[in-house]
Amino acid sequence: MKKHLIVVAHPVEDSFTMSLARTYVGELIRTGCDVRVHDLYRMGFDPVLSARELIDGKDVHIRMADVLIAQEDVLAADVVTVVYPLWWMSMPAMMKGYIDRVFSRGFAYEVEQGNVRGLLSGRRAAVVTVSGAPLAALVEDGRWQALELLQDTHIFGAAGFEFVGHLHIDEVGPAMSPSAAAADLSRVREFVREHFASVPAA
Ligand SMILES: Cc1cc2nc3c(=O)[nH]c(=O)nc-3n(C[C@H](O)[C@H](O)[C@H](O)COP(=O)(O)O)c2cc1C
Secondary structure, three states: EHHHHHOOOOOOOOHHHHHHHHHHHHHHOOOOEHHHHHHHHOOOOOOOHHHHOOOOOOEHHHHHHHHHHHHHHHHHEEEEEEEEOEOOOOOOOHHHHHHHHHHEOOOEOOOOEEEEEEEEOOOEEEEEOOOOHHHHHHOOOHHHHHHHHHHHHHHHHOOOOOEEHHHHHHOOOOOOOOHHHHHHHHEEEEEHHHEEEEEEOO
């Protein structure tokens, strides 16, 4: 049974992002996967990489208890999926802090003679994001390509993951119709089935 870790960052429990994460988790469970969730706001995760975690500015990490627990879950996972809304075309600070602290040097990557070597190889990663703007507008002026390069390729590539895919749900906002929301949640279920399911759709 494949083990999945879902890491989600949204402060509002009934936000679209959270319902999307719940749909993703539900579909994984339905297909027989083992799922663990890091719901960062509800966990009260501390996203601030503190001075205590860096010695003499040399980027040598002391691992705090919360980080050690999170890292155990990353190590146990076959697939890690991060779910977040695009805020200023990036991840919320909460998610960025999780990456900063949990994907630490010596755990997620090592630097040898100036080269970065990922330490989490053998695992797969996926990204699920939400934006207010239409995807076409983001692609047109290069914002989307910048995001893919920095958030997908750089972070997960540096850590050694095989990148499975990035599902993006666009034009999310208060004016969204219930039918558009339902169609978006169907896309989430399809993404899960396409990449991870061994059980056929109901
Ligand atoms: C602080 C903040 C910054 C945002 N920045 C962007 C942005 O740069 N581009 C974009 O398309 N949407 C942006 N949005 C909209 C969100 O990506 C998202 O579509 C919206 O919050 C609705 O999803 P939710 O119900 O899960 O919050 C931003 C929202 C917030 C709160």
